[in-house]
Amino acid sequence: MKIALVDYGAGNLPSVERAFRRLGAETERATRGEDLSRAEAIVLPGVGHFGALARALGRTGMDRALGAAIERGAALLGICLGLQALFERSDEAPEESGLGWLAGTVRPLPPEVKLPHMGWNQVRRVGPSALLEGIPDDAWFYFAHSYAAPAASAAAVAVCDYGECFAAAIESAAVRPPSRVPGSESASSDRKARWRLAAVQFHPEKSGGAGAALLENFLELAR
Amino acid sequence: MTLARRIIPCLDTDGEWVVKGVQFRDLRRQGDPAELAARYDREGADEIVVLDIAASRDRRPTFLETIRRVAAALAIPLTAGGGIRTLEDARAVVRAGADKVTVNTAAVERPELLAELAAEFGSQAVVLAIDASLAKAGWQVWTRGGREPARGGGLDAIRWAAEGARRGAGEILLTSIDRDGTRSGFDIELTAAASRAVGVPVIASGGAETPEHFLEVFGRGEADAALAASIFHEGLVPIAGLKRFLAERGVTVRRTERQAPC
Numbered sequence: 001m002k003i004a005l006v007d008y009g010a011g012n013l014p015s016v017e018r019a020f021r022r023l024g025a026e027t028e029r030a031t032r033g034e035d036l037s038r039a040e041a042i043v044l045p046g047v048g049h050f051g052a053l054a055r056a057l058g059r060t061g062m063d064r065a066l067g068a069a070i071e072r073g074a075a076l077l078g079i080c081l082g083l084q085a086l087f088e089r090s091d092e093a094p095e096e097s098g099l100g101w102l103a104g105t106v107r108p109l110p111p112e113v114k115l116p117h118m119g120w121n122q123v124r125r126v127g128p129s130a131l132l133e134g135i136p137d138d139a140w141f142y143f144a145h146s147y148a149a150p151a152a153s154a155a156a157v158a159v160c161d162y163g164e165c166f167a168a169a170i171e172s173a174a175v176r177p178p179s180r181v182p183g184s185e186s187a188s189s190d191r192k193a194r195w196r197l198a199a200v201q202f203h204p205e206k207s208g209g210a211g212a213a214l215l216e217n218f219l220e221l222a223r
Numbered sequence: 224m225t226l227a228r229r230i231i232p233c234l235d236t237d238g239e240w241v242v243k244g245v246q247f248r249d250l251r252r253q254g255d256p257a258e259l260a261a262r263y264d265r266e267g268a269d270e271i272v273v274l275d276i277a278a279s280r281d282r283r284p285t286f287l288e289t290i291r292r293v294a295a296a297l298a299i300p301l302t303a304g305g306g307i308r309t310l311e312d313a314r315a316v317v318r319a320g321a322d323k324v325t326v327n328t329a330a331v332e333r334p335e336l337l338a339e340l341a342a343e344f345g346s347q348a349v350v351l352a353i354d355a356s357l358a359k360a361g362w363q364v365w366t367r368g369g370r371e372p373a374r375g376g377g378l379d380a381i382r383w384a385a386e387g388a389r390r391g392a393g394e395i396l397l398t399s400i401d402r403d404g405t406r407s408g409f410d411i412e413l414t415a416a417a418s419r420a421v422g423v424p425v426i427a428s429g430g431a432e433t434p435e436h437f438l439e440v441f442g443r444g445e446a447d448a449a450l451a452a453s454i455f456h457e458g459l460v461p462i463a464g465l466k467r468f469l470a471e472r473g474v475t476v477r478r479t480e481r482q483a484p485c
Contacts, residue, residue, distance in 0.1 A: 014320060018295060048345040111422070114447065116347045116393050118424050120227040120269055120477040140227060140477040142300060144322075144347035144393075162226060206300045206322065208264070208479060 001223065004030040004039035006066070006082075008056035012047045012205065016079065019205035019215055033065030040074055041222035042066065044199075046081025050106065050147065051093030053081055063099060070101070070195055075222035078199030080145055083170060086199055092147050101197065102170070104150050113163035115146045121160055123168040123202070129157040130221050131169055131198050131214055139210035141168075141202035148201060160201065172197040196221060227477040228441045228469070229269035229448035230462055231426060232455040234259060236305075238275050238282040239289055243453055253456050257292040260301075263455065266462040267479040270300045272396075272450060274325070276368065278306025287319045294320025302350055310339050317344060325396055327352040328366040331373045331383070334390055341391030346423075351392035355380035355413060356400040362413050369400050380413070381420045388421045395425045396450065402430025406454075409436055414444035426450050434460060434468040441474050 003020055005013055007029040020027050020043075030036050044066070046053055057063040070076055078086055087098045090106035098106070109117055120140040125132060148166035151159040158169035172195045198218060204211035234241045240252040241259055253259075260271045273293055275286040283306075290303050303316045304325030313324045324344070330336050330351055340349045354369045355362040362380035364373035373383075384395045397417050399410035407430055414427040424447035427440045431451040440446045454460045466476045 012322070014318075015294070015322065018320070019298065022298070047348065114422055114424055116423070117226065118347055118394060119229050119447065121225070140479075144300075146346070203300075206298065208298045212298060 001040050001219075002026045002028050003041045003043055003219075003222075004028055004036055006036075006042065006044045006062060007031045008053065008060065008062065012045045012079070012203065015203075015205045016043055016045045019212065023212060023216055023219065025219055030062075031060065033061035036062070036065040036069045036074075039069055041219070042069055042074055042076045044076060044078045044082035044085060045205075046079055046083075046085065047144075048081060049092060050081060050084055050090040050098070051096045053085055054093060054096035054098060057085070057099070066099065067101075070197060073196065075196035075218070076198065077218045078170075078197075079205070080201060080203060083167070083199035083201050084147060084149055086170070086197070087149055087153075090147060102149075102153060102155055104153050106147050106149050108147050109145075109166070110163040116144055117146065117148075117162045118144050120207075121162060121202075123158040123160045125158050126151075127157040127171075129169060129171060131171060131200065131217050132158060133217050135210055135213050135217075140207070141200075141204070141210060142206040142208075143202045145201060155197075166201065168201050170197070170199040225475045226447075227269070227475050228446070229426075230267075230437070230465060230476070231270045231272055231302075231448055231450040232259075232263045232268050232462070233272040233274065233428070233450050233452040234293075235274050235276045235452055236286070236289060237277045238279070238286040241456065242276070243456070253453075256289055257296045259456065260293045261296040263462060264297050264299050267466055267477070268299065268462050269448070269477055270302065271297060272302045272304070272325070273321075274303070275305030280306075283315075287315055290316060290319035290321055304350070304352060310336070310343060313340055313344070317348070323348045323350050323394070325350040325352040327354065330387065330392075331364065331366050331378065334386065337387055337390040337392050341393070346391055346393035349392050350394045350396050350426075351384070351387035352396040352398070353380055353384055353387070353417075354398045354400050357410075357413075362416075365400055369403075381416050384417045384425075385420045388423045393423055395421060395423060397425055397427060399429035403428075405430055406432035408432070409440040409444055409446070409449065411439055411444040414440055414446050418445035418447070424448060432459070434465050437465060438469060438472055438474065441469065
């Protein structure tokens with residue numbers, strides 16, 4: 001199984017590539033929508049501006065291709081901005097739409113704390129998580145971001161506190177079918193179980209042993 | 224859950240080898256950067272900084288190759304810098320595998336560079352390095368490796384840190400020239416003043432020798448991270464031991480899983 005890395009110029013793509021290579025996994029870069037047509041495991045990396053990502057996904061047809069891939073059962077891991085992209089909107093670029101598979105708006109972290117939220121922090125599990133399977137509760141992950149998705153998101157399986165509580169990891173429960181966005185009722189639960197969507201706000205590719213274990217869990221989930 | 228204070232080993236290189244030099248003269252080779260970086264990663268370093276202190280144009284490809292080798296060996300963030308003058312320089316460093324770039328002299332001479340870098344890579348990838356020393360009124364900024372007073376000695380370090388953050392720097396790497404190499408401890412007043420003045424993380428640098436120096440800079444100094452070079456290379460302060468020392472005294476640090484018991 002090759003992992004398709006969505007390549008829209010994100011700065012952390014080579015780091016993600018190196019991290020998977022260290023685990024012995026094969027990767028290939030996907031620059032156009034059609035590159036995802038047979039992918040079984042997809043990673044949407046992300047560093048930078050929500051608006052730039054949203055525009056890039058639209059321009060390359062990647063938004064529709066990602067939706068189609070998810071619908072046919074491919075596993076997706078969003079990283080950092082790649083997590084935020086799954087939501088409807090972000091205050092960082094109110095004029096742009098996200099992929100909209102998760103309800104809610106990405107908001108800035110509160111100004112009372114130093115921003116970016118930069119460095120190592122711990123996460124708290126709030127639901128069963130395949131991504132965090134076997135990783136100790138006190139493990140540290142590397143964060144570098146100023147915006148975050150709501151902790152109240154139904155898909156959040158782990159949260160982090162920095163100025164406020166926000167979603168640190170997301171898995172596919174309560175995800176809407178990409179083809180019906182926006183708005184409509186969700187499909188039957190047996191179909192839901194096929195959507196293998198996961199995302200993390202931190203950078204597993206930069207999070208030492210704990211990050212490597214999480215990427216390993218994603219590979220397991222994608223198999 | 225609290226954000227951990229970071230310990231950052233710095234590798235000063237001549238582009239290829241880790242060196243220790245006295246004011247850029249008498250550079251002595253201290254080891255291979257990729258090997259040292261991998262060792263620090265294993266020992267629990269939170270991040271690695273690699274600097275090209277010679278920063279000569281014709282040696283640039285060598286330094287980029289060094290970054291590639293270090294990045295391949297690391298599973299933690301890597302910052303690289305030294306001689307970055309333009310957006311194109313920064314691109315090369317990021318492409319080689321750095322997660323963040325430091326700029327110093329070039330940002331003083333053309334502050335717009337910070338916004339350009341932030342627009343391209345995001346603020347989290349832009350580190351403004353400031354070399355400062357105590358002057359009559361406050362601390363003044365130095366450029367060109369501490370050899371030249373910035374803007375004729377008229378640039379205040381605290382004000383420059385705040386301006387740099389406003390312009391797009393996501394972190395300030397603040398080195399006390401007065402303390403650098405003295406092993407008398409970080410400049411606590413300088414670090415605290417900068418940390419209070421800016422809304423982005425401040426990395427303290429210059430003067431560390433003992434674990435107590437780190438405790439002090441994370442306490443009264445209000446530093447978010449602390450950087451040191453030769454005390455780590457010489458094995459004077461093992462990183463795991465330093466973190467244990469800090470944790471026992473109430474500082475939040477990232478302890479890596481499965482540490483050696485002693």
